[in-house]
Amino acid sequence: MATVLSVSGSPSPTSRTARLLRHLDRRLTAQGHDVIPLDVRTIPAEALLGADFRHPAVVEATALFDRADGVVIGTPVYKAAYSGLLKSLLDLLPQYALVGKTVLPLATGGTTAHVLAIDYALRPVLSSMGAGHIVQGWFTLDKDIAAADDDTLTVAPGAAEALAQVVDQFSQALGSRAAHLAAAG
Numbered sequence: 001m002a003t004v005l006s007v008s009g010s011p012s013p014t015s016r017t018a019r020l021l022r023h024l025d026r027r028l029t030a031q032g033h034d035v036i037p038l039d040v041r042t043i044p045a046e047a048l049l050g051a052d053f054r055h056p057a058v059v060e061a062t063a064l065f066d067r068a069d070g071v072v073i074g075t076p077v078y079k080a081a082y083s084g085l086l087k088s089l090l091d092l093l094p095q096y097a098l099v100g101k102t103v104l105p106l107a108t109g110g111t112t113a114h115v116l117a118i119d120y121a122l123r124p125v126l127s128s129m130g131a132g133h134i135v136q137g138w139f140t141l142d143k144d145i146a147a148a149d150d151d152t153l154t155v156a157p158g159a160a161e162a163l164a165q166v167v168d169q170f171s172q173a174l175g176s177r178a179a180h181l182a183a184a185g
């Protein structure tokens with residue numbers, strides 16, 4: 001149905017955010033979407049920190065954003081905002097890289113004191129990049145995400161239901177947009 005880029009902005013090698021996104025990717029795939037995972041931490045640091053727009057990994061990431069109909073942006077909350085790693089990639093993308101795309105913002109964090117970080121920190125950045133439709137996002141407490149040794153993920157019941165709901169709303173928004181574009185010819 002749609003091509004979805006699923007971006008994790010955590011620098012952690014054992015990231016809960018990344019695991020959560022890969023878990024939700026499966027739900028989107030089951031709904032017929034073509035999901036492409038992108039972990040920003042796999043892009044070489046010298047490219048991100050040296051603002052090397054022409055580095056192959058940055059060029060490739062830019063092309064993935066360009067191709068996507070929808071983008072899931074997942075970040076851990078660091079110091080009451082999104083991660084610096086996520087911002088280092090967003091800063092290398094074209095100013096209007098999110099024009100025409102449906103965006104689902106997700107965050108994980110250690111305290112509900114920062115549950116609004118998506119709205120006061122991340123959402124304005126996504127809007128400034130031209131995102132036309134930013135659907136309802138969700139903040140998940142880190143303690144509600146448990147990864148087993150075999151890499152299976154368990155999300156606490158309340159959080160799991162809320163996440164399923166925002167993912168399904170995102171999926172529906174992608175479907176509506178595809179129908180709208182088809183009707184417009």
Ligand SMILES: Cc1cc2nc3c(=O)[nH]c(=O)nc-3n(C[C@H](O)[C@H](O)[C@H](O)COP(=O)(O)O)c2cc1C
Nearest residue numbers: 010015016017076077078079080108109110111142
């Ligand atoms: C450097 C650092 C800063 C953090 N700052 C906050 C914060 O301000 N608010 C919050 O709720 N959690 C904060 N946390 C907790 C993380 O957001 C939380 O554990 C998150 O789920 C980690 O995601 P990850 O495993 O994908 O990196 C911080 C963690 C780190 C390592």
